[in-house]
Amino acid sequence: MLAHIARRIGHFHGHQISSAILRRMRASLKTINPISAISLWTFSSQLQDFSQPNPSWSPEMRKFYDHYNAQCDTDTETYENKTGPWRKLPSYNRSIKHATGGIYISKLIQAKARLFTRSVNEQGATFEYVAFFNKEEKICICLFQPGHLLEGAPGHVHGGAIATMIDTVTGTLAGYLSGPSVTANLNINYRSPVPLGSVVIIHCALDRIEGRKTFITCKVTSTDESKVYTEATADASIRYVLYYKITVAHSHLISAIQSK
Numbered sequence: 001m002l003a004h005i006a007r008r009i010g011h012f013h014g015h016q017i018s019s020a021i022l023r024r025m026r027a028s029l030k031t032i033n034p035i036s037a038i039s040l041w042t043f044s045s046q047l048q049d050f051s052q053p054n055p056s057w058s059p060e061m062r063k064f065y066d067h068y069n070a071q072c073d074t075d076t077e078t079y080e081n082k083t084g085p086w087r088k089l090p091s092y093n094r095s096i097k098h099a100t101g102g103i104y105i106s107k108l109i110q111a112k113a114r115l116f117t118r119s120v121n122e123q124g125a126t127f128e129y130v131a132f133f134n135k136e137e138k139i140c141i142c143l144f145q146p147g148h149l150l151e152g153a154p155g156h157v158h159g160g161a162i163a164t165m166i167d168t169v170t171g172t173l174a175g176y177l178s179g180p181s182v183t184a185n186l187n188i189n190y191r192s193p194v195p196l197g198s199v200v201i202i203h204c205a206l207d208r209i210e211g212r213k214t215f216i217t218c219k220v221t222s223t224d225e226s227k228v229y230t231e232a233t234a235d236a237s238i239r240y241v242l243y244y245k246i247t248v249a250h251s252h253l254i255s256a257i258q259s260k
Contacts, residue, residue, distance in 0.1 A: 047090070048093070050093060051090065055123065058199060065143060073086065073087055074087065086132045087135070088131075091118065092115070117164060120149065129143060131172055133172075133173070139173070139204065142168075142204075144202055144220075145199050146198070153193060155195060156193040159188075162190070162220065166218050170204050181236035183236050185234065189231045192227065202218065202220050203220075213235050215234070215235045216235070
C-alpha cells in the first residue's frame with residue numbers, strides 16, 4: 001500500500017511543484033469538498049492517542065479526566081456510544097494524522113516532523129494535556145499538567161508554553177466549529193504564574209463567527225476555578241494549504257490544494 005502511494009506522489013516529494021500543476025490542483029477543488037477531505041472526528045486503533053492517561057499524571061489530573069470522560073458521548077476505550085454532552089478529542093504527534101489517510105502520508109512527507117506539543121517522548125516532561133469538546137455549547141476545555149522542562153521563572157511555567165497551549169486549544173475549538181483554521185491573532189494577559197507540575201484548566205468558548213474568521217475567548221484557571229492565571233482572545237481564519245486525501249478502499253490518491 002505504502003509503495004503504491006509513494007509512486008503516486010513521488011513527483012511531488014522533494015521537488016518544486018510547477019505552476020501548471022498548481023493550477024490543475026486548484027481547479028480540482030471545484031469537485032472536492034475540503035471539509036470532507038479532512039476528518040475532524042478521527043478515531044483509529046492504528047493511531048496512538050497521546051492524550052490518554054499515563055503514569056506521569058497526578059491524581060488531580062486523573063480525577064478531572066475521569067470527571068469529563070464520564071460525560072462523553074463515546075467511550076474512549078471501547079468506542080461504544082454513550083449519552084453525554086462532551087467528546088474527548090484525540091491528540092496525535094502530527095496534525096496531518098487527523099486527515100483521512102494521514103497515518104500513511106505522515107510516513108512519506110517530512111517523516112521526522114513532530115507536533116511541537118508532542119515532540120518529547122518522556123512522559124510528564126513537557127506538555128501533558130487532554131481536551132474535551134462540547135458541540136452544543138460551542139466550548140472546549142483542556143486539562144493541562146506542565147512538566148519540568150517547561151520552566152520559565154524558577155518553579156513556574158514559561159509564558160511561551162502557556163501561550164502554546166492557549167493557541168492549541170483555541171485553534172482546536174475553531175477547527176471543530178468552522179473547519180481547519182490557522183491563528184490570525186492571539187492576545188494574552190498573564191494574571192498569575194502557573195506552578196510547574198500543577199493542573200490547570202484551559203476554558204475556550206466561541207465568541208462569534210464573521211465570514212472566514214472565528215473569534216474565541218479563553219481563560220486559564222485552577223481546577224476549582226477560584227484562581228485565574230491567564231486570559232486571552234483569539235481569532236482564527238479558515239485557510240487551506242496543501243493536503244492529501246487517501247481513499248484506502250480503492251487504493252488511489254486524490255491531491256488538492258487551495259490557496260487563500
